[in-house]
Amino acid sequence: MADQTSNVDMAKAQKMAEHVFGMLGGALASAMIYLGDRMGLYRALQSGEPLTSDELARKMGLHERWIREWLQGQAAAGLVDYAGDGRFALSPEGTCVLADENSPLFLAGGFCAIPAQMAILERLPESFRSGLGLPYDAFGPEGARGVERLLAPWYRTQLVPVALPKLDGVVSKLNTGAKVADIGCGGGIAAIEMAKAFPRSSFHGYDISKYALERAEANKARAAVSNLTFHDASSQPIPGDSSFDFISTFDCLHDMAHPERVIEAIRKALKPDGTWIIADIHGQPSFEQNLTDNPLAPLMYGFSVLCCMSSAMSEPDGLGLGTLGFPEPVARRMVTEAGFTRFKSHDFDNPINAYYEVRP
């Protein structure tokens, strides 16, 4: 083998090593966030009152030495504030992001899927060889719970009060009594929020994940809504009878093996004056633009290989769009090919998602 070290700029190599080591730090900080969320440590800290490791351990019935190490790591990672004298506190901002499940900025919930997502790494070399990816259910029930908890804060806080009123004529139809479908509904939180807000309308959630549908049924029972039905789209696809006033697809088209078939089915299911809202990842139109203008690109490509592109390749002829594979030009092209004629972009102040209002 040729000696490659002679070409190496050691200062640049040192920087690269720091960069890679930082990524290992991020991975381990993620694991610690998983523990903090799972054991309720962030919630226990959320009063803002600085606690010692001994006080937190006693409050939680846990072992002080472990709590101390976790707290010191959290402070080192800039997640928990160190108040001096061995006391640690979660700031109001930290509470929004790490403890308060009802905050629009709550992120810790998504970390509950990390063990299931990382376990899938064992199976991915085979996918790299065969080309065939894994569906969402490969992550088991925790995968479905992680997606739900990651995306639910927006549905709980923004969908009904902020987003729906910006769509032309949709809220008045929902108030009067409309037929609605949420396709790729996951754990059903978006459909439940809409069903609660618009009791005169009837709602239908469609998904192909048995774990997501189990969660959707349990969430529906907890919410006690009666104007909502969930369907397994593999056996009960949306009917193509032009009967739906409003259809939503939230963060799912890029995950589908055949989004073009689902888009065609939506065109057939929607009334001539109906509306379809798409939420999908706010990617740049090209890889080159994602490389230079998308700070979230490393995260998105990682999610894609682990989850989104894998799901989109989980059938032998899957389109394989992946997390960044449905930017606005692709969305416009695909919906136009399916016969939609109106397309409007919305900015609902979400750094992750773009929103499109699409009509026949």
Ligand SMILES: C[S@@+](CC[C@H](N)C(=O)[O-])C[C@H]1O[C@@H](n2cnc3c(N)ncnc32)[C@H](O)[C@@H]1O
């Ligand atoms: C990222 S999750 C989003 C779930 C939900 N919309 C939410 O925001 O919580 C993508 C969902 O698309 C579903 N999905 C994938 N292919 C589908 C298909 N052909 N029809 C219906 N759902 C599908 C997956 O099972 C998964 O639940």
